[in-house]
Amino acid sequence: MALSDNAAAVQSNGWSSDPNAPVDVICGPLINFKNMDVTSSSSVWRGSILIVTKPGQRQPQLLLRQAGPVASNVTTNGSPASHSAVAIDSVRLYQDPQKVFWRFSISVTLQPYEARWEYSISDFQYADGSEVPSSWDFAVPSVSQSMRLMFHSCNGFSVGTDMDAWVGPNLWKDVLRVHAQKPFHAMIGGGDQLYNDGIRVDGPLKEWTAIGNPQKRRAHNFDNDLRARCDEYYYANYVRWYSIEPFKAANGRIPQINVWDDHDIIDGFGSYTDHFMRCSVFRGIGGVAFKYYCLFQHHIAPPKSTYTTDAPQTMHAVNGTAGADPRQLENTFVLEEKTPDDSWIIGERPGPYVEEKSRNLYMRLGKRIAFIGIDARTERTRHQVNYPDTYDLIFSRLESEVAAANGDIKHLIVLLGVPIAYPRLAWLENILSSPFIAPIRLLNKRFGFAGGLFNQFDGQVDLLDDLDDHYTARQHKKERRVFIQRLQEFSKAHSARVTILGGDVHLAAIGRFYSNPSLHIHSEHDPRYMVNVISSAITNKPPPKTVANLLARRNKLHHMDPSTDETLMDFFDRQPGGQEKSASWNKVTMPSRNYACITEIDAPVPSGNTASAPNGEASAFPLPADGHAPLHQGEAGAGSGHPAADGFSSSSAMPGGLDVAIRVEITPQDREGGTDGYAFSIPALAYVPSEADSRPHSRTRSLRPRSLRPQSRQSARPHSAVN
Known part of the structure; x- marks a missing residue:
């Protein structure tokens, strides 16, 4: 689309021809991981870097060079010429009279060693005068490594938070400290990467929110004027939050992988009553939020237009997206992507409240880890998380990718917006x-x-x-059970360990599914053993300790089906830094800001890939009576004394497994973001078919032998319950 005369310095292609003009940057750089191309002869890492500039800039150019191995004791045979900089031109994703989004697509070939890459952007300067680093750097794994991951969620503040008590995004300083010790190859955002709830408090929806009559509120129009004001709010809030240190520094150095959740739109989006969710204002802000989610969090071109009530063509999806509105396209350029991002698993039909199809993710995270990110917001209603056909698409893609990997994939990481192994309420x-x-x-x-x-x-x-x-809400119970059972079948079919990430609840915990102990299956051989790493929030305030203690008292043993039990794990063996966060008996929920580190254990795997105990005997750890006890050696050593608790050291007891550390803030008044760490290990899976695998899935309660039933416990150790 042509631009208006208010950008006289902009040619028809949208940028200045002056080669000496500075690049005035409003926001960025933001680096994303996209995917890996793995063949028998090579592996290629692919990503993108985004900047937002003022209009009238010349086309930005990025210089990329390898800075050598991450480890100082690694030598290479490369010549100096092989580390010379490569120039990469940007692609214009979106432009209007106020801003331009530019994307640099980058790809690097993995080396026999973990490599550090360095980039700079020619004539880069911040429009607000902020200091500009001479360059930014990021790390990629070696051709034989799996990625080292950082996981976070709830990176913002709820409306009404006491900002004197909860001082800024301090934990990102600890993220950068751990990253400096041992770099993360990617940071996974589990939703709520920022909080847009203020749109109804001090933004353009303030007057609408104040309407007392619910019927008038539902009937309120979302015309182009209100859309434009909401568009301005979402854009400005992204720029504000993504420019706050130390989050800003992490954005340029640790490649992101994101899915969205409600606060990326507005609190509770998708989970209010259906007749209210279908009101024009909710549908309108859903479209505007999706636009900036595409640009800032995924570096892809947004829809050409979003929903308004005075443009009928936008009120119903056309070919899976909102129809074009000439008013929204005036003086605006939107890139038409030639090929869709190959990390997407795109839903077959638009969501019920957003005129867009869901965007789920598949990525290869290095040599032995596959990743699935579930878009649990676009299709969400009060009675469903995702359409059944979307799950079919996800598992179909997963099967084809794992089959093409020829047995290399040993772990599947599944990202959800909310926990799935969590106490019932x-x-x-x-x-x-x-x-x-x-x-x-x-x-x-x-x-x-x-x-x-x-x-x-x-x-x-x-x-x-x-x-x-929550998946544990009664209306989601069946969907949850079927999803977990499909993951179990995948785990069996490919002897791949499934680990689930979930945030949202503003505290840390470790949930897990596992085979009913009556089946006598050790965790190393158990495809039902799936850990749910619950890490939340990295920035938002935690709930009161009374709520954490209440959840701990509700930590019952649940029977998901006759073969599968679930409960939270004893993990927090002491209070962080001696600061009282919860009751002394509460070892399962931690109400303090936190984030997680996930690292593949690179100790040599025993011959035949059979899981083994430290003494060399296969599955030597005794079977527990129930899930309130450690299920394997990696859980027996869980807590602050685990070797990986610092976030960068490694254990060696479970070769081929995963070390999981949760870094917990000691006090929110510490602007340096000091933390204590807790960790445990997840064993690799060496699946051995058993008679129990032939049992049909059922919703009936399993019957345990009397000797394996839980004995009387204190209130912090509730009895078992039917799911």
Whole structure:
């Protein structure tokens, strides 16, 4: 599209011809990991770098060079010429009269050693005068390595947070310290990479939120003027948050992999009542949020237009995206991508409240790890997380990729927006949705009574949207069970260990699924053993310790099906830095800001890839009576004394497995982001078929031998429960 005369220095191609003009950068650089191309002869790492500039700039150019091995004791045979810089031109993704988004697509061939790469952007200067580093660098694994990962979620602040008590995104300083000791190859964002909830408090939806009549609020139009103001809000909030140190520094040095969640749009999006979610304002902001999610978090061109009520062509998806509105395209350029990003698994039909198809992810994370990221927001309603056909697409892609890997893939990491192995709160759901709440709701509507209990959108109890978000909510129970069972079948078919990442809940915990102990299957051979690493929040405030303790008391043994149990693991053996975060008996939930580190254990794998104990005997760890006890050697040593607790050291007890560390903030007043660490190890899977594998899946409760049933425990160790 042609640009208007207000950018006189811009030629028809959208940028200046002056080769000496500086590049005025508003935001960036942001580096992303895209995927790997793996063949029998070579492996290629592919990524992208994004910057946002003022209009009228010349086309930016990036210089990329290898800076040598990460380890100082590694020598190479490369000549100096092989480390000379390569010039990479940018591609213009999007431009309007206020800003231009530029993407540099980069690819590097993996070497026999872990390599550091360095890049700079010619004549780069920040528009606000901030200091510019001479260059940025990132690390890629060797051709025989799997990626070392950092996982985070909830990277922002809820509305009303006391900013004097919770001082900034301090934990990113600890991320950078650990990265300096042993670099992360990617950082995985599990949703809520920023919080856009302020749009209803001090943004363009403030007046709409204040409408007292729910019917008038639902019927409110989302015209082009309101869309433009919301567009400006989302863009400015991304620029503000992505420019805050030390998050800004991490963005340029650790390649990102992201899925979105509700706060990337607005709190609770997708989990309010259906008739309210279908209102024009929610559908409108869903489209605008998706636009900037595409640009900032995935470096891809956005839809040409987003939903408005005064452009009927945008109100229903056309070929899987909103129809074009000439007003939105005026003085605007949107790149038409020639080929879709090959990391996407794109849903077959648009979501119910966003006129876009879901974007799920598949990526190869180095030699032995595959990755699936589930877009659990685009298709979400109060009664579903994803369409059934979307799960079919995900597992079909996964099967084809693993088959093409010829047995190299030993781990599958699954990213979810919310935890899936987590204590039930059905009793609280029952209370908050019971008839007893109705009189209180009436008093709230007429007199404002108990105003903090009800949300400002659909008048329901405020906690209900959070509870309805959880896979353990009653309406998601069947979808959850079928999904886990499909992951189990994948694990069996490929002898690949499945590990799940989930955030959202503002505390840390380790959930796990595992075979019912009556089946006598050791974890090293158990395809049902799947850990759910729950790491949240890296920036937002945690819940009160009373809530963490309540969840710990609800940590029952659950029977998902006759063969599969689940519960949280004892993990937090002491309080971080001596600061009391929860009750002394609570070893399973940690209400403090945190993030996770995941590293493949590179100790030599025993011959035949059979899992072994430290003494060399296969599966020597005794079978536990139930899941409140350690399930294997890697859990027996869990906690602050584990070798990997510092986030960069490695253990060696479970070769071919994964070390998982959770770094926990000691005090939010420490601007340096000091942490304590806790860690455990996940064994590689050496699947051995057993008679139990022939059991059909069932929703009925399994019957354990009396000797294996849990004995009477204190309140922190609840009895088993039917899922």
